[in-house]
Amino acid sequence: MNLNAWNKVLMVAAFAVLAVGGCDKLGGGKGKGSGSAGSGGTGAAPQTGTIVIGHYASLTGSEATFGVSTDHGVILAMEERNAAGGVKGRQIELKTLDDASKSSEAGNVVQRLISEDHVVALIGEVASGSSLAGGKVAQQFGVPMISPSSTNKKVTEGRDMVSRVCFVDEFQGYVVAKFAKDQKLDKVAVLFDQAAPYSKGLAETFKSELEGLGGTITTSQAYTAGDADVSAQLQSIKTSGAQAVFLPGYYTDVGNIVNQARKLGVTVPFLGGDGWDSSKLAEIGGAAIEGSYYSNHYSFDEARPEVKEFVAKFEKRWGETPDGLAALGYDAAHVLFVAMEKSPSLGGKDLAATIAATKDFPGVTGKITLDANRDAQKQAVVVQMKGGKPRYVATVVPKGWPEPSPVAPAAGSGSGSATK
Ligand code: PHE
Numbered sequence: 001m002n003l004n005a006w007n008k009v010l011m012v013a014a015f016a017v018l019a020v021g022g023c024d025k026l027g028g029g030k031g032k033g034s035g036s037a038g039s040g041g042t043g044a045a046p047q048t049g050t051i052v053i054g055h056y057a058s059l060t061g062s063e064a065t066f067g068v069s070t071d072h073g074v075i076l077a078m079e080e081r082n083a084a085g086g087v088k089g090r091q092i093e094l095k096t097l098d099d100a101s102k103s104s105e106a107g108n109v110v111q112r113l114i115s116e117d118h119v120v121a122l123i124g125e126v127a128s129g130s131s132l133a134g135g136k137v138a139q140q141f142g143v144p145m146i147s148p149s150s151t152n153k154k155v156t157e158g159r160d161m162v163s164r165v166c167f168v169d170e171f172q173g174y175v176v177a178k179f180a181k182d183q184k185l186d187k188v189a190v191l192f193d194q195a196a197p198y199s200k201g202l203a204e205t206f207k208s209e210l211e212g213l214g215g216t217i218t219t220s221q222a223y224t225a226g227d228a229d230v231s232a233q234l235q236s237i238k239t240s241g242a243q244a245v246f247l248p249g250y251y252t253d254v255g256n257i258v259n260q261a262r263k264l265g266v267t268v269p270f271l272g273g274d275g276w277d278s279s280k281l282a283e284i285g286g287a288a289i290e291g292s293y294y295s296n297h298y299s300f301d302e303a304r305p306e307v308k309e310f311v312a313k314f315e316k317r318w319g320e321t322p323d324g325l326a327a328l329g330y331d332a333a334h335v336l337f338v339a340m341e342k343s344p345s346l347g348g349k350d351l352a353a354t355i356a357a358t359k360d361f362p363g364v365t366g367k368i369t370l371d372a373n374r375d376a377q378k379q380a381v382v383v384q385m386k387g388g389k390p391r392y393v394a395t396v397v398p399k400g401w402p403e404p405s406p407v408a409p410a411a412g413s414g415s416g417s418a419t420k
Pocket of ligand 1: 126127128198
């Protein structure tokens with residue numbers, strides 16, 4: 001295209017944006033000539049100015065810490081990358097939209113990021129239900145999406161635009177089942193959220209993994225997020241002879257349920273998955289959650305040098321200790337930037353293919369290589385709530401991997417160092 005023709009395209013595009021949306025719609029990227037409104041946001045990635053990426057997240061609502069932590073991780077990564085020159089010589093700009101912790105909102109905000117902000121790629125969501133809804137729209141419009149932390153298998157299935165930098169629940173179920181068996185917790189009750197794909201899926205894989213290891217599920221009970229009263233389910237669990245309760249929910253429900261359980265005289269430890277990961281868990285769960293265990297993607301307590309370096313940077317930037325969501329948001333953003341730099345273009349097809357080819361990326365949460373399903377195979381950690389904090393207990397690697405060399409937790413902070 002010669003210069004004149006290109007100018008015309010820019011003018012037409014600018015006019016279309018003004019006519020359709022008014023000035024606020026121009027805010028997405030300085031100096032960009034986005035002509036993508038009618039083409040789904042892919043074909044016409046602007047060639048100059050900032051590169052806009054989107055993040056859709058639960059900034060408010062019952063899972064608000066998920067979205068806020070992830071956003072902090074993404075922003076830190078973006079600031080680092082921009083300070084180092086950005087991508088393809090251009091600065092990166094982030095547009096984050098709140099889906100209010102509702103999967104019914106996730107698709108809408110993804111659509112807005114694509115058609116109004118013309119993002120070249122999306123980061124999101126945390127909750128699998130929201131990533132399923134958002135991923136549907138991303139796939140439709142041909143815009144690459146990386147979920148930092150959604151672990152339900154179906155999130156990436158049949159969607160070549162969608163990838164993730166975390167492990168899947170087929171592995172996470174095994175991690176918790178193996179840990180339970182190692183602790184001699186052979187008889188376990190399950191209490192899951194029947195409306196959340198994450199919770200339902202993880203309950204199923206835990207059950208089959210525990211049974212595969214020779215354990216027993218004493219009873220399987222269901223609730224729905226936000227239920228105020230689960231005493232009937234807890235009574236059944238109490239009389240089932242369980243030595244532990246597996247509760248694969250999100251932190252707000254987990255905190256409330258554990259409190260109810262202790263009042264009803266359920267004294268056994270609770271076990272959970274990554275959905276427990278929030279500073280709010282201890283606030284809501286209080287003494288009731290002390291001593292319970294959950295699996296996660298990383299622990300701030302780990303002695304790995306990548307972890308120490310990240311924790312220091314994050315604390316300096318945000319004045320808070322990074323949880324797993326922050327670490328995964330940070331990793332997802334850097335994986336995206338590396339792919340954007342390498343990709344022959346920022347068009348959806350090229351970029352999605354380059355993301356899918358990610359290999360041996362040295363993440364804070366472990367080495368990231370995407371498999372044929374665009375999922376990552378990684379180690380997990382088990383942490384225990386102690387003094388209101390999730391303390392590192394163990395690392396569990398995928399079946400068939402060499403056992404991890406035992407690393408002591410970071411000095412003065414880990415479970416190994418005792419009493420805190
Ligand atoms: N894995 C959870 C899901 O798929 C989300 C999550 C990840 C929550 C990590 C907390 C920490 O819904």
